[in-house]
Amino acid sequence: MVAKRGREGAGREKTPLERIWHFLWYEDSVASFAVISDSMEHDQSFDAWWARQEDLYLQFNITRSDFKEFPMQSGFDKGDIIFLLGTKPERLEQGDIIVFSGGKEYPIIHRIVSVDVAANGARRFQTKGDHNLGQIVNPPLLDDDERITDEVEEEEEAAHPGSAATFIERHFDIIAIYSWFLIGLIFSYSMWYVVLPQMRIHDVAERREG
Structure with a gap:
């Protein structure tokens, strides 16, 4: 189930504690992001998780020892509050975790598995959720303007600032x-x-x- 923005009884005055929770969970704040999917969860020991995922990561030349050096190599759980920090696209590397828009209401938080640089210098990031058994592909039942993809282009971020965030520019x-x-x-x-x-x-x- 996807958490929805807004609450019942919108006209009621919120208590201070409710205001804090609303800010953390519902606001598009510059410093917080509530994880609302299990795409980054590790529900097994690292060895068991890697045994299931190894073939997928080897396609991107990511070995077990490589992954152990990645930030947050144990993933995180649905409901966790993540603090975001901005950086420039050219500083992003394989293994970094980013938040971006997938053309849907809620942003996607995934790990970069590949960074491709075009001849003109434009960068394309391929991502994958640690928990997922593959990358997101364009579902055939969705229109072009609704598609979800695991590829993020630098041009998209430049054209739509804020719609694809690689950590917030702060x-x-x-x-x-x-x-x-x-x-x-x-x-x-x-x-x-x-x-x-x-x-x-x-x-x-x-x-x-x-």
């Missing part, structure tokens, strides 16, 4: 600010809804005893 300090902002919100929520009510109850009890 610096690390954005993540630091964002993290402290979340800590501040959680602290404020705890003070307002937990600590202060307990202090009021304690104060009332003391007055009654007095």
Whole structure:
């Protein structure tokens, strides 16, 4: 089941905790991405997972030792919150994890398995989800403007900034600010809804005893 944007009772005022959750899960924020598919999950030990996937990766000249050097070589699970950091396409390498648009409502998060550079310098990235037993191909039942593919071209990113994101074009300090902002919100929520009510109850009890 795919998570949907929006909630029931949109007219109701959200609590601070609900606002934090809405920001993390629903907002197209510059620093967060909620994983809503299992395409990057590793549901077995690495050895068992590799035994099932080895032939696929060898097609891209990726060996077991190569994969062990990749970032997040154990994948991640559906529901995880991923912090994104921007970079330039020419800095992306085989094994890097990127987020891009596949022509559908929700973005795709996959690992680069091949980087092809054309004569004019344009780069094309072939990707694959760690959990998948193959690359996404164009389903025959979808129209051309609805197709999903595991190929991302640099030209697409230049023509449609934001529709195909290879990590969001921001610096690390954005993540630091964002993290402290979340800590501040959680602290404020705890003070307002937990600590202060307990202090009021304690104060009332003391007055009654007095």
